[in-house]
Amino acid sequence: MNLFEKIACGGLGEKLLLLGNEAIARGLIEAGVIVATTYPGTPSSEIGNTLAVTSSKYGKPRYFEFSTNEKVAFEVAASAAVAGLRSCVFMKHVGLNVAADPLMSSAYIGTNAGFTVITADDPGCWSSQNEQDNRYYAYLANLPMLEPSNSQEAKDMIRDAFIISEKLELPVIFRVTTRVSHTRGKVILGKIETQKPKKFVKNPGRYVPIPAVARKRRLVLIDKINKAREISEQTNLNRVEGSGDIGIITSGVSYNYAMEAIAKINIEASILKLGMTYPLPENKIKNFIKDKKQVIIIEELEPLIENTIRSIAQRNNVKVKINGKHDNFFPLSGEFSTDIVVDGIKKALNMETNKQMKIKQAEKTPFRPPIFCPGCPHMASYHIVKRVLSPRTIWASDIGCYTLAINKPFQMADILYCMGSSIGAAMGMSKADKVAVAFIGDSTFFHSGLPELVNAVYNKHNVLVVVLDNGTTAMTGHQPHPGTGRTGMGEKTKVILPEMFAEALGIPYEVTDPYNIALSVKALRRLLKRKGEGPALIVFRRSCALIRPVEQVYIINDKCTGCFACINSLGCPALRKRNGNAIILSNLCRGCGVCSQVCPFEAIESVNDLETEKKNFLNFTQ
């Protein structure tokens, strides 16, 4: 049995070592979720990768889709829940910005069957453009929010989320962070429930929030969130552990650091662990803090719990010393660690912060940033565009592997906001008389590039749109998208290609294979000649190097002069300098042959026998 099968079919009491995200997937299966939707985004990606397999192979959940973007995903899942099916939508934190519009209305409309909105936040920006704190969305929308601390809780609390959702007929926000999503830990499996669909009764006076309806539903929502507060008071998700006159209030992954820190400092402390973090249990908190000598609040990112607790203390006239981020004892940015929490607690308690503990310094090592993989077609595409266009061009980048063109040797990323922003940014730049090019990946194009392209045509923006089509959503782990002809459940479907839109919109376009440099340069030049006012579009189409088998490798022959044109124009990690010449690390080479086309001396040639691959394995220790 592989892990996916165990997640789908494992029985009650079985123990598995699961990533937080895999545990969430199992939690959804145990809760009998029928419809699950997402747009892939790290740190949430493995939830979808797991459900894609469990739904297609084991029918759990019955329906799963990779939607074109988070807003679409949200609407599909939310409405399926209104129609009576337990449903879930999940995404990374910035994905909820895309879905924020339906989120706000869904709080007014409410739900029928249970509906859970999972957001995976990314403190420390491991794979994101910001570290926004999505707990604000619970406050903004007035929706109950749960936060697990580890894999076991990530699974178990999904069930709680659905129970609360159905009790209140409200969507529930389920917030995790990178260190919960990407920590593997022990999980004891529970029972898989089956959920009967609920009946849907048409009710425009509730489900269609025209102003007259919305005004009434706002009052209903306020009433519901008061009921949610009662749940928050009662639930064991908000509980006190340990004892002592120092009170620590914490939630999510920070709970782990707090537990380890108090053991390390060796203090007696009473912990209020909050699993339901909106609305907060006012009475429980009041009772917890009133007999404490001091209260320390430990939470990553914004001081949201802290602000509420300070307000609760003030309104209830509780005189207790409260410490947290407002005293600068804990940092506002980045993820926490046991060390950071130890330091913060010590500062709050006026303890000596380490009697000059010997700090070991990290050795100086060359930076190893994420790079294009060997044979990545994006390297060729960027090389081609760079060859044809002036270096003064403004390069508008987008979200995907190709953002890595910000690095050497390309340095072709001048501006970026979010998914799909490249075309919009190029349009704005072009207004300042800049020549602007938008680079956008295939999945990102379908996600939110489409309305931007329509705007470029409609408002006659003079931009070049470069679609880097590698036939997959590579960055997040090769999920299918509308261009792949395959659904999230592995079913065949219509192949939708970016150039179809250029055709329909009546703008000039070309489609070319970036592995053929000469033909692609010609295609781009031809397009630029045809391009009038308004946008033009070129598709560089070649599948991601990681999902293509290696059929040959390339080697450098004795014609190499050491000009390093190959390295300087492509930066392929398989190409290295060695004793004044270029070499190809055959254990990395994917056989794309692009370097052989940029070599001015015909010094790069292909070899077909796999024995060479073995011989030319290179270790720089020699």
Added chain:
Amino acid sequence: MIDKYDVIVVGVGGMGVLTSAYLIAESARFDGYDVKIGEVHGMAQRGGSVIAEVRLNKEKVFSPTIPRFEADLMIGLELTEALRYSHKLSSSGSAVINDYLLPPPLIDDYPQREAILSKLRRQINDLRLVDCYGIAEKIGARFVVNTVAVAASKAYSFLPVSNKSLLNALKSIFSDKKAKLNRKALELTLKLLGS
């Protein structure tokens, strides 16, 4: 069973850092430890520097990451990365390092093997350099290099897990075909390096 043991596994994206960490954690779980692995996904894996933190505790592991300077063992699949993270080891920490150097691309003045090794020797209490690729090539599958490194750390009696659990963990995490090759790698390494 010891009270607690913290391992960092480091290397270059694509070498099998996460799988090694999984193998260690799964074996330790079979031996009755509570375990957690702090992983790094996404951007960090594109040929970049990768670290996974494996925590074993006979009671309960809380934090997914290891407090500073408290790692008991480093398994380094590549020399530059071993150097990058070596300061995370405790003063009594040990290391098993693959004798393999893959400098970051586009950098001309990268540290050479001897310079890296002398710095590592200064930092690390007990350092074992292993030609993991050499052993993997004897199996005929270079990709088992990560399992060779884990097996080496067991052969040198650093990793506090049983051989039986290591074998069971291989079965649990790999497909049949891969499990077979990794089992060969484990057994050969234990035979070659074991006392």
